Amino acid sequence: MSGAATNSSSDSHHNLLKEVRSHEVAIAELNDLPPSRAVYQRNGNLFFRTTVQKATASEQKQVDLVKSTLQKLSSS
Template sequence: MAEATPVVLGLIKELRSHEVAIAELNHLSSSRAVYQKNGNIFFQTTIQKATASEQKQLDLAKAKLEKLNSP
């Protein structure tokens, strides 16, 4: 197996980060306030919107990783 490049390792780290964020959001009570970072500012949002955003970012990171791993 070839050694992973720093770019691939960074994408794997990003994937894990998004997976953990989704898992944490799924275990919050529905009345809990959550904040999502947009640029340098945090905005209050719903758990559903934050989860959807994290899932979208996870899907994008997976697509980038697949593109790098394809021949």
């Protein structure tokens, strides 16, 4: 591999790890809210009102997707 390809791979791996941490922090914050509390979730450039449970499930799905991308990147 060339140096540029290694840096690009390393940068994307680092960015994916930051994204996982970001989603994990969001899940922790959502878990601290009462279940009856309404929250807003970003979808594109818009925010939609939803429940804590739905927002947590969505964040967990994002964590799973990024982790699977990380595994694919690590295995190649």
